[in-house]
Amino acid sequence: MNGRDTHDGSGRIVVRNLSKRFGTVDAVRDLSFTVEPGQVTGFLGPNGAGKTTTLRAALGLITPTDGEVTINGVRYDQLAQPARVIGAVLDSQGFHRSRRARAHLRIYAAAIGVPDQRVEEVLALVGLLDAAERKVGGFSLGMRQRLALATALLGDPKVLVLDEPGSGLDPQGVAWLRGFLRSFAADGRTVLMSSHQLAEIAQTVDQVVIISRGTRVYQGRLDQLNTDGTDRVQVRCAHPTKLATALAERGITDIRSIPDGSLVVVNASATTVGDVALAAGVAIYGLAHQHTDLERQFLELTAGQYQPTTPEVTFQIAQEKPS
Amino acid sequence: MAALMPPTQAATPGGGAWSGTTLLALLRAETRKTLSTRTWWALLIPAAVLSLLVNLAVSEGGGLTVTPALGMSYALGWFSAKLAVTYGVICASGEFRHQTITTSYLTAPGRMQLVVAKMLVAGAVGVAYAVASALLGLIGTLLGGGVAEGQFGPLLTVCAAAALTFALWAMLGVGVGVLVCNQMAAVVGVLFYLWPAEQAIAGVASLSGLGDIDEYLPGEAATRTLTAIAGENALDVRPFSTGALPWSLTLLIFAGYTAVVVLAGATVAQHRDIT
Numbered sequence: 001m002n003g004r005d006t007h008d009g010s011g012r013i014v015v016r017n018l019s020k021r022f023g024t025v026d027a028v029r030d031l032s033f034t035v036e037p038g039q040v041t042g043f044l045g046p047n048g049a050g051k052t053t054t055l056r057a058a059l060g061l062i063t064p065t066d067g068e069v070t071i072n073g074v075r076y077d078q079l080a081q082p083a084r085v086i087g088a089v090l091d092s093q094g095f096h097r098s099r100r101a102r103a104h105l106r107i108y109a110a111a112i113g114v115p116d117q118r119v120e121e122v123l124a125l126v127g128l129l130d131a132a133e134r135k136v137g138g139f140s141l142g143m144r145q146r147l148a149l150a151t152a153l154l155g156d157p158k159v160l161v162l163d164e165p166g167s168g169l170d171p172q173g174v175a176w177l178r179g180f181l182r183s184f185a186a187d188g189r190t191v192l193m194s195s196h197q198l199a200e201i202a203q204t205v206d207q208v209v210i211i212s213r214g215t216r217v218y219q220g221r222l223d224q225l226n227t228d229g230t231d232r233v234q235v236r237c238a239h240p241t242k243l244a245t246a247l248a249e250r251g252i253t254d255i256r257s258i259p260d261g262s263l264v265v266v267n268a269s270a271t272t273v274g275d276v277a278l279a280a281g282v283a284i285y286g287l288a289h290q291h292t293d294l295e296r297q298f299l300e301l302t303a304g305q306y307q308p309t310t311p312e313v314t315f316q317i318a319q320e321k322p323s
Numbered sequence: 324m325a326a327l328m329p330p331t332q333a334a335t336p337g338g339g340a341w342s343g344t345t346l347l348a349l350l351r352a353e354t355r356k357t358l359s360t361r362t363w364w365a366l367l368i369p370a371a372v373l374s375l376l377v378n379l380a381v382s383e384g385g386g387l388t389v390t391p392a393l394g395m396s397y398a399l400g401w402f403s404a405k406l407a408v409t410y411g412v413i414c415a416s417g418e419f420r421h422q423t424i425t426t427s428y429l430t431a432p433g434r435m436q437l438v439v440a441k442m443l444v445a446g447a448v449g450v451a452y453a454v455a456s457a458l459l460g461l462i463g464t465l466l467g468g469g470v471a472e473g474q475f476g477p478l479l480t481v482c483a484a485a486a487l488t489f490a491l492w493a494m495l496g497v498g499v500g501v502l503v504c505n506q507m508a509a510v511v512g513v514l515f516y517l518w519p520a521e522q523a524i525a526g527v528a529s530l531s532g533l534g535d536i537d538e539y540l541p542g543e544a545a546t547r548t549l550t551a552i553a554g555e556n557a558l559d560v561r562p563f564s565t566g567a568l569p570w571s572l573t574l575l576i577f578a579g580y581t582a583v584v585v586l587a588g589a590t591v592a593q594h595r596d597i598t
Binding site: 022052053056059060061062063077079080081082083088090094095096097098099100103104106107108110111112113151154155 | 422429
């Protein structure tokens with residue numbers, strides 16, 4: 001349409017060394033990742049990890065302290081017709097309570113420059129045709145989410161960004177949204193959705209980006225997150241300190257104590273731990289191989305977000321080994 | 324009017340594209356925004372009714388000392404105009420209050436374009452306030468004592484000037500609303516300034532020997548634009564001082580304040596994080 005609009009149409013989102021500081025708080029620190037078209041990418045992290053900040057930086061709503069986010073190769077503010085390129089469903093996106101749903105959509109259809117017929121299409125798409133003449137103030141949270149999605153889709157964007165879209169949706173709504181996002185991505189478009197619950201998006205996403213305390217801790221396929229997990233053995237014994245020292249002599253140093261007095265030994269088999277304990281003369285009361293599932297893996301990756309209350313404390317191994 | 328527009332060619336960060344099509348699209352959107360809630364008429368009614376009552380009272384009791392034009396200038400300038408500025412503040416700060424600003428920014432090619440469109444539509448609403456207030460004021464005048472031969476001209480001139488000052492008031496309100504965001508604080512702040520605070524400032528200035536600075540303050544500058552036009556034909560204007568400056572100068576002063584506030588609002592909006 002004019003010179004500013006020189007995006008490549010790829011549908012790719014690139015977050016490059018993004019940092020955002022609010023006052024004294026580093027909301028996002030040197031975050032980089034890429035979101036590819038044709039798949040659903042989950043953006044995971046605990047509350048306060050920096051997800052919303054990152055998404056809002058991508059949408060030009062906040063100015064990064066450092067780094068940038070590009071959509072189709074250009075920054076959001078360089079898009080001449082942003083709503084035709086990227087749609088957003090944000091959690092704190094508001095509606096005027098006394099405005100009717102259709103009137104709300106017609107406002108933004110006019111702003112984007114799409115015909116009013118498009119309003120009827122998106123209303124039908126999200127299943128709100130029957131509620132179109134109702135005031136938004138009377139909408140349930142789930143209906144507001146649908147209306148927000150309808151608004152995001154007005155410009156028929158190739159990229160869709162959703163911040164915690166599952167909140168407020170009933171199980172049917174979640175299932176419907178999952179189906180919608182899957183087909184949206186299958187169409188070669190880009191979906192980036194954030195969540196603080198892995199279970200909520202596990203069935204929807206192909207890729208995940210996991211962040212904790214403003215930095216990336218994992219990016220890749222969700223099914224590979226599991227294999228990244230390491231063997232860990234939980235052991236209850238008579239002298240945890242003695243056993244830990246003995247293990248350390250064998251080069252096994254990643255040992256943590258957990259509140260009930262047990263040790264968690266990482267990267268060691270139950271056999272090894274048992275042999276070492278026998279050699280060291282430490283009585284074993286319980287030995288269990290811990291299965292690392294996705295949820296545990298996620299919690300593990302994002303641990304430290306709430307440092308003071310984290311249940312596991314790294315066991316201190318003395319540097320001077322008595323040998 | 325051109326003086327009020329932000330520099331359109333400046334490539335500000337987040338500036339986006341400026342074209343007739345996009346501005347027209349945003350003007351349509353802002354018009355729809357305005358008409359889809361009741362704020363515009365909820366404030367228009369008191370503006371018009373106040374004008375009716377004040378004109379009625381003045382023409383009943385004013386007699387020969389106050390011409391209909393002066394009564395009208397008083398009703399519009401002192402009373403109805405306050406609702407035009409309140410409308411501007413509410414329509415702009417409402418976007419932040421209801422958090423619709425997020426979607427408004429996401430669907431506009433740039434923040435500055437949105438502020439300009441909002442300002443222009445609010446200005447048009449301001450003109451509507453002036454027209455409605457003038458019409459009901461005219462009814463009040465006719466009910467109260469009528470209009471003598473030769474008094475219609477000045478009366479209509481005052482109404483025409485009010486259309487201009489009301490448009491400026493609504494735009495100034497948009498500037499304040501964008502600047503302050505907090506709706507309650509913005510509305511209370513503006514009305515507090517216009518009623519007790521400005522008089523207090525002028526009073527203190529007068530007592531401390533600075534002289535009569537009323538006309539250089541925004542509220543009085545706008546009001547005196549109207550009273551000065553009316554005063555040119557009045558017999559005695561003591562109760563409603565018309566001041567020393569010609570109306571063209573007070574109008575310019577008021578337009579200057581509006582430009583400053585709107586530019587400040589647009590500049591702050593440009594860089595503010597929407598979290």
